[in-house]
Amino acid sequence: MSGRPSSSDPQATPLFILTGFLGSGKTTLLARWLRAPAFADTAVIVNEFGEVGLDHLLVTEGEEDDVVLLDSGCLCCTLNSSLAETLTDLFHRRARGEIPGFSRVVVETTGIADPAPLMHTLMTDRLLAARYHLAGVIACVDGLFFLDQKDGFEEVRKQVALADRLIVTKADAVPAERIAQIQGFLKEMNPGAGVLVSSAGDLDPVDALDQIEPSSALAWQASHEGLHHVHSGHEESDFETLFVPVEQAVDWPGYAALVEAFQSRYGADLLRVKGLLKFAGEAQPMVIQGVQHVFALPEATKHASSGARLGLVLIGRGLVKKKIEKLIDKCLGGGKPDAAE
Missing domain, CATH: 3.30.1220.10 (CobW-like, C-terminal domain)
Structure with missing residues (x-):
């Protein structure tokens, strides 16, 4: 017996926070992931269904209108209340067999959101910690505008600093030299975060998510x-x-x-x-x-x-x-x- 405090359940579902400044390409990336077979056992919490274009993907609705099952097998729901309430509702509905099982959760933040409060919730709520494990924070970085945004917006710098993984988006729209310059700034601002590059949201979700946990620390x-x-x-x-x-x-x-x-x-x-x-x-x-x-x-x-x-x-x-x-x-x-x- 070591006498140490008990930590989260090792069987807790890994949860990832996906953040990024306004127009960073986060929604484009997420919309592509929702269609990917590798994302089939994922529950995604978004701000609004309309932002990720789900109309033609909708197969069935749950008993409530805030959870939909996509043809890719991915669950998608809106954050209509607090994160804790939404995650608790998903947990119980999965346990009752009202929705398909899922092995990971991705939470999308708004473009100007500070990820820290969401991280606080997952780290301090003991009941949530027994059910969900904060596996990583992924921040999308705008390949077109980051070099201008980083000096003018505190939110951009904070999202980068809090991330476990950084994704430089819109690489198809800018010269390779600019992408290399951005990567240099990111490595200086957050040397411990892995940096990936995406063109038109083409990044495989497995590459973006599953390689973070459990080795990010x-x-x-x-x-x-x-x-x-x-x-x-x-x-x-x-x-x-x-x-x-x-x-x-x-x-x-x-x-x-x-x-x-x-x-x-x-x-x-x-x-x-x-x-x-x-x-x-x-x-x-x-x-x-x-x-x-x-x-x-x-x-x-x-x-x-x-x-x-x-x-x-x-x-x-x-x-x-x-x-x-x-x-x-x-x-x-x-x-x-x-x-x-």
Whole structure:
């Protein structure tokens, strides 16, 4: 017995958040995915049916008019209430056999939406966490306009910073040199997120989704080997990315103290925390995930190699590497950080 808190059920359905700024090609991509055979066992939550052009795809309607079964075998429903209520309704209707089974869920956000509140819901609602597992955040990046948008819209930069995977859209409409330039900016803003390129929504959903989970935290960790400090390139937002190695075994009180310190000192300015920590009494490293002031319960992973480096990746504003290192050492060492740290 390790005494650690219980985490989400390993049988929980993986859930992906699909985000992207207005006109980024997110809806075009999703509409193509809804027709793909590989998407047959997926439940997709959209804002409005009309946006993804479902009229000719409709085969049957459920008992309520907010869930439809497409000829591809994919379920599609609208977000008519809160995300928690919609997901709970899907869970119970599947259990009662009112709708076909599904093995994954994709939630589409609006173009100007901040993905963080949705992530908070999935990380803090214990009943939802037992039924659905946040498997990844996918952000569509406009190949035509991103280079102009990144400096003018906070939403664009935040969507990129929170993503586990980035999809550069409209590659067929811009020169290859521009796509390469965008990829360079994305790697600087979020080095841990994999970057894919799409032309007219032609990206296979399996490539976009299934390769994220369960290795996204490990990919972040691997991509930040040797990384110390990266700026987003935008002075106003000034997002920093840090990797801090944590080689020692961690106990649960020390980890709780660290989370509390992150929350009280950085709050909403700490956009994302990911990484691997070795907890005393645990056979495998634990995956760490935090979004602003909300942290999920650490989860064990069986996918870390024996040589995987332990540590935390942080993306946010006002992050100073030496202060972060001192804060981590003090909390995990059982001490109480000073107010100025």
